[in-house]
Amino acid sequence: MTSQQHADLWSGERPEAARRLLLAAVESFATRGFHATTTRDIATAAGMSPAALYIHYPSKAALLAEISRQGHAATLALVEEAAAHSADPLERMRRLVEEFTAWHARGHTVGRIVNYELRALPAEDFEVVAELRRRIEDTVKQVIEDGVAAGVFHTPETRTAARAVTSLGIDVARWYNERSSETPQQLGERYGVLVLRMLGA
Amino acid sequence: MTSQQHADLWSGERPEAARRLLLAAVESFATRGFHATTTRDIATAAGMSPAALYIHYPSKAALLAEISRQGHAATLALVEEAAAHSADPLERMRRLVEEFTAWHARGHTVGRIVNYELRALPAEDFEVVAELRRRIEDTVKQVIEDGVAAGVFHTPETRTAARAVTSLGIDVARWYNERSSETPQQLGERYGVLVLRMLGA
């Protein structure tokens, strides 16, 4: 995700300095991981001293919580929008996979934090994002079940299938990078085709 | 992966104390991550003092390197064995996905370390495992290409398909746990079916 795209996720009502710190935290948490990132790393990348971080955020963990919450909320919004896209479960699933995959390719830095730093979250923040994750998984499963009921998908284990669908998208965040030859949109389209086949469409 | 299964990966020629340290490191690196794990955590779990670790291993990073190397070597062996399993590319792929998926379910602790702690590896050790990873990906891609050539698979982008196949298996390590209702073997069989469909078999 380019800086512009990060900025879109944290736009508006925050002071410029707070956003610079947040964006610096996103890059560093994605590149090195939460625990290997220091407050000095974040502050330096934002052009500030370490103490400045505490003017805007209560703690290092609070930065992670904010990034995780916003990243999950954006993912859920995308999934729910795709699930409401059409009356046809097949078209819903195609759209869902295309958008979910492209989001994880384009936003692979946020995607890595969202998916791989759950255990670094304080317990309360973890509960919040665990609920968002359940809703994402439930929405995907529902689209599959609707497709099975409509006779356009053929898979007996909808839970396993839902897991496979979300796995494909999530794992993109692990391997996709700026040097990848496919655009996020191309990858999304290809994965859309692969998933419909997988579901027996 | 149970302790017995970990022990199988590091059996034989190592002193008992070194193996206890290694197994303790596997559990802690998988649960907390490399950087959040301290040498005191590892030593205590092995029933020793922190200094004892340095009798058997030169550093904390050396423990990670050993785990990563062995885990990757085991994964590559499994993939190459499956690719040599049959003359029929379809049967090869089925076997490959079943074994790869089951391995990541059963060995999800090692799988997490192998896949998510690459950036914590010293550069030399990273090169070693990067090569192993390339061979894994190449082997999967070759099985797909053989299937396309034989007319049993239908996918124009073999590289994207290979990536999707390995993503499904690898991501299992992220979510599978002891409470998962499917056995690793069941999951492998189901994923085998899903992948063959995905490849247009």
Place this chain on the structure above:
DNA sequence: TCAGTAACTAAGCGCTTGCTTAGCATGTTG
């Protein structure tokens, strides 16, 4: 029986970390 070795522990070292505090510069308001 004694010297040497291996494996370990208790204690510690130098350094780094997350976070705090006192002070400063700038801008705003009455």
Place this chain on the structure above:
DNA sequence: CAACATGCTAAGCAAGCGCTTAGTTACTGA
């Protein structure tokens, strides 16, 4: 113009980290 508020820095604190060292214990071999 003075008082106040905000945002920041320099410096520092307490805790913890990876790793080292001196000493101890148990074992082995001559």
